[in-house]
Every structure is written in C-alpha cells, then in structure tokens.
Amino acid sequence: MMDQKQEMYEFVNRGDEHYMAHISIDSVIFGFHANQLKVLLVKIRHDDRWALPGGFVRKEETMEEAADRVLRERTGLNNIFLRQFHVFSDIHRSNTEKFLELMRSEGIEVKKNNWLTQRFISVGFYALVNYEDAIPSSNWDSEVCEWFDLQNVGELILDHNKIIESALETMRRQLNFQPIGYNLLPEKFTMPELQRLYETILGKTLDRRNFQRKMLGYGILDRLEERRKGGAHKAPYLYKFNLEQYQKALKEGLQGGW
Incomplete structure (x- = not known):
C-alpha cells in the first residue's frame, strides 16, 4: 500500500x-x-x-x-x-x-x-x-x-x-420555480424552520402568513399530528415533505416567486 x-x-x-x-x-x-x-x-x-x-x-x-x-x-x-x-x-x-x-x-x-x-x-x-x-x-x-x-x-x-456567490444566486433563482428544503432540513420540521431556511437563502424577511399560505398551496407538505415540544410559545405543528409531490414539483415547476 x-x-x-x-x-x-x-x-x-x-x-x-x-x-x-x-x-x-x-x-x-x-x-x-x-x-x-x-x-x-x-x-x-x-x-x-x-x-x-x-x-x-x-x-x-x-x-x-x-x-x-x-x-x-x-x-x-x-x-x-x-x-x-x-x-x-x-x-x-x-x-x-x-x-x-x-x-x-x-x-x-x-x-x-x-x-x-x-x-x-x-x-x-x-x-x-x-x-x-x-x-x-x-x-x-x-x-x-x-x-x-x-x-x-x-x-x-x-x-x-x-x-459560492454564483451558487447562491442560482439557488435564489431556483426558489422562484422549484421547491427546496428536502435535503437541507431533517425529516420533520416546523413551518417557522422552513421559513427561516427560505429567508436565509433569499437574504430577506418573508411575511409569515403569506409564506405559510403559499407553501401549503404548493401541496408538497404533509402536516403531522405531532408538535414541536420544548419551546416557550405554543408548540407549532411538525411537517414533512410529500416526496411524490415534491419530485413532481421539481420536474414540473411551481407557480409564483419570492
């Protein structure tokens, strides 16, 4: 050797x-x-x-x-x-x-x-x-x-x-027509955690209600009956990606940008 x-x-x-x-x-x-x-x-x-x-x-x-x-x-x-x-x-x-x-x-x-x-x-x-x-x-x-x-x-x-900057710009453009998050988040996550990921990539703050409405409207998330425990505020529901719908969205694209 x-x-x-x-x-x-x-x-x-x-x-x-x-x-x-x-x-x-x-x-x-x-x-x-x-x-x-x-x-x-x-x-x-x-x-x-x-x-x-x-x-x-x-x-x-x-x-x-x-x-x-x-x-x-x-x-x-x-x-x-x-x-x-x-x-x-x-x-x-x-x-x-x-x-x-x-x-x-x-x-x-x-x-x-x-x-x-x-x-x-x-x-x-x-x-x-x-x-x-x-x-x-x-x-x-x-x-x-x-x-x-x-x-x-x-x-x-x-x-x-x-x-790196070019890769980040590409990812930001991708968010306008494709979902993101499946490979970056754990299997189960909260809506605020998903929003924080999008805000971090985009470099700007997003309205909470509009973000949630848009993400749920895409049909790529399944809400679980579990809640995130241990926080000081009301425990938010956990979500996971619907992989069949997520893969479909990657191929066919999403409507609307950020």
Whole structure:
C-alpha cells in the first residue's frame, strides 16, 4: 500500500493517465443548521487559506459522475440533490506558483510541463445535504474539512468566493420555480424552520402568513399530528415533505416567486 507522499507523487506526475486535462470540478456543498446556511470548506495543506472541495474528471466518467464522487468522498453521502450551475473560465484563475510551492513543501518533484500546471476550466456544482448526516472528510491535499457559516467564510483561494456567490444566486433563482428544503432540513420540521431556511437563502424577511399560505398551496407538505415540544410559545405543528409531490414539483415547476 502506498503512503500518502507516494500517493501524492503518483497523482501529481501520473494523474494525466487517468484524468481529463484542463477540466476540474468545484463543489459548493450547502447544509443548514441552527438557522444558519453552512458551506463545506477544506483547509489546503501548507496554506492559511481555505477552499471549496474539488476534484478532477476521470477519463471513464461523465462530469456528473465525477461531481457525485467528489461529494461522496467529502460527505459520505449518496443520492444527494446535485446541480451543475456555471462554468468558470477566467484565464488567470489558476495559480501555478502556489501549486509548485505546495509540492516543494511536501518534497515532491514536479515534472516539466506537468498537467496540473496547465490552465484549468472549472465546472461548478452545488449540492444540498443534511448537515446532521454529512461526515466531512479531508484527503491528501487538505488538512481538514469543516462547515462554515456562509457569512464567515473569509477570503478563499483563487475564485472560490465568486463560485459560492454564483451558487447562491442560482439557488435564489431556483426558489422562484422549484421547491427546496428536502435535503437541507431533517425529516420533520416546523413551518417557522422552513421559513427561516427560505429567508436565509433569499437574504430577506418573508411575511409569515403569506409564506405559510403559499407553501401549503404548493401541496408538497404533509402536516403531522405531532408538535414541536420544548419551546416557550405554543408548540407549532411538525411537517414533512410529500416526496411524490415534491419530485413532481421539481420536474414540473411551481407557480409564483419570492
């Protein structure tokens, strides 16, 4: 079995035998916890900055299969809501010197005209996962993988701040014609919890009565006979998504925006 350094050397200097050149994937993985929208980030080895989880496309994979693999490796989850949302192709988005610096710090020789020193175009995917179910995992190129509050991500590497903002804008547009929440909330939730999720994504306050009327009008929620216990106020009813209606709404769309 190869040790980590040997694995890194093989990936850096022979990866072009297995991966597509010039194409990478950056994944914006969203979770929702304690009324906060979270994003999963990785700490780059020998670097003070953080980055989005990413990867490359194997020659026998589709782009979607590669994105699903990256998501699974970072969270341990399968069958997650995953959507391609943008292609990032700025000529100067790559940082060859930083990559070479990282390899030198690891004591790894990089062969001339190495595939990873070439220009890369990145395809952005965003995923919606249940915060409680995800198990963040790092790999050879990262020291740690952690959740961050969306407003506290700080300055990330390359154009990763721009990628997050683009993913968030896409999600906001999606709310105008598709439901959201199934992958972000626990199985049972209250109407105020669902409203808080929408408000967090949209970045604005929504009228409580209008929100409830609109959500119930979509027919994608089933109200349970259970109530949320333990609060200071009257315990609100619990809801769950009607998966058949939810999937239908994803395909056919919803009427009206936010």
